[in-house]
Amino acid sequence: MDEYKIKHIEEGLTQIEFPEFDKISSDAPVFYNPHMEMNRDLSILAIQVFQKQEDREINICDLFGGSGIRGVRYKNEIDGVGEVSINDISETANQFERHNIELNNLDDVEVYQHDASMFLRMKRGEFDVIDIDPFGTPSPFMDSAGYGARRNSLLCVTATDTSALCGTYQEPCIRKYNSKPYKSEYCHETGIRILAGFVALTLSKYAKYIEVKMSHSTEHYMRLYLEIKKGSKRTDESLKNIGYISHCKNCLHRQVSNGLASPIEEICPVCGEKLVHAGPLWIGAIQDADFIEKMIDETNHKKINTEKDALKLMNACLLEAGAPATFYDVHTVCKSLKISAPKLDLIFDEIKNQGFIAIKTHFNPLGIKTDATIKDIEKILISLQ
Template structure:
């Protein structure tokens, strides 16, 4: 007790959710209370991730059991979190990887890729609790909340490149008691180096920088395990929304155009950028939730590996023609598919999709992009998250804010998506 009393003399205790952090009166480590919206939303999505991951795993195991039963093999029982050892045959993996579909491949399948080389070998595999990396942890509040509030999580690793921040983080872990000490670890490290040297080791990677996440994306997409979740914030909204378009291009590889949809465009530029980094490593993303909140955008995407699926990336990206005189805009897909002799082939998109002058006002078009023009949410995830949040109202300090954002996302079909579908239809006619 003496030690705690000593600490409390110098610090102020701030409580958010189940976590408490110590703040020096001089406020040495930046703390932004508005970020409670961001942290609550992340906890909500993380809870959905834990549940979905378990569901997918059980479904896969059932499928395998059925297959084994048909062959007259021994029945396997799915186990979660290591209750018992699991014997499993990985024989259908190759088939899944060769399919030309938009369906995400399952992490277990990807993890099992190595075993496909020797399909007759029986291996032991179980679903381990997900491991989380917070790349820019500062005081560690977010990591502590994840560890204390999200059931079923494994280890949470908090990184920061600032010595004072990591010291504060370590102090806060200690202050939160035995459960935090056993689950959360803090390291002084450059997140980029740490992520590069821990490829596919984290089921969840959280990037929440002040400003642009662009310099962290290349290593972040490599640190996420197959089927894992990358959560990424960008606070440089002015850049993403078209102020200094050339800066946006240098950071994200996409030119923004000014339009009424600027926040949605910011999300779609960020998604296109993450996809581009992922593709370099034969990986691709599936967005589950993409939100604009307060002063930033935040995307939640799953990362999968598939050399065949990345061929579909140009189908998910578009250039934007924005009329300089009115609100008219048009999407130009980067790629398309054609069926020849019963086989699907990839081809460049056909353009231009607009005349030289706008048919509504006669002015010229500005060209922006490429942006992500595929869905930016998975409605099933959104509804599961919303339902779950409503059932745990007391556990979310920012309950009103996050339910309002999730409700909006669940009800509105983004008009960019509906327009994109129309463009696709026209292209196939």
């Protein structure tokens, strides 16, 4: 460790040290990304809510430790945590993980050096919380997570390969998530749904199913908080949440269909053009109001440096709970109508005046989640000119 110039940072109540680097990259001797602080802060809130809900001591696995910042913060800042296991394939990362455990005077935090999948298989059923925060895609580790996750546990999953999930190119998404993406104005939501669908389908072979507690797409990453339950009947039932989103490039109509192999309409019912399909993906709930409300409440008991942004995001996700899948982007619809965009507040008011739901979305500041059809939205936008 002496060969490195050391950088010292503080997140929440925790001190962390790692080798200084010029550029955030997987080439750094030990990886640390300051832009992920809110991700770590939200994880602390989510795991604390889960711990209180379970009302027992929980064991946590930080599967891709890096500097150990997650595992160390989880032990240091979450109540009711028993043992924390920090794993990383890199020996240098392990050295700094041990150093950071000591720096924060923590007991019951163990460091391991294994491939992530091997580790989950060796430690099957031992963790109440598994945090998967890899470089890029979590896809290669998901099968072992399905094998290793215990009943009534929390699975936290980060994906930074957003261009694959959003469908910038189709092949990487098909290859990694066995799902066809579609690049639309709501592709970040489709991406979250592809990721959740992939986890659900992967876990189903172990008769495990997911409940999505919170999900978000922020900057360069997507993050899911999933409760894992077990039971073959319930898993079969839960797979009814797998389906497709079909989109019309011509008129912007979109529709959701459920079932893996059910027939999907090929022709747009609004304009008669051919529909494009994204999926299989998760068409069930992607936010849980009760869980998110508790996360928001938990901010009163934690020291969270990113509190302002975290609260803004959690409140936006809270509003989205129960909202329809996908959203209209005001600028995209106005562009297709060749009109200028009315004020956003006026549009929301008018949609609600007409008896429809109108909900903002964290995915896009100009997005409207609504049960109104594209034709209803167009009429409203034209009436506001």
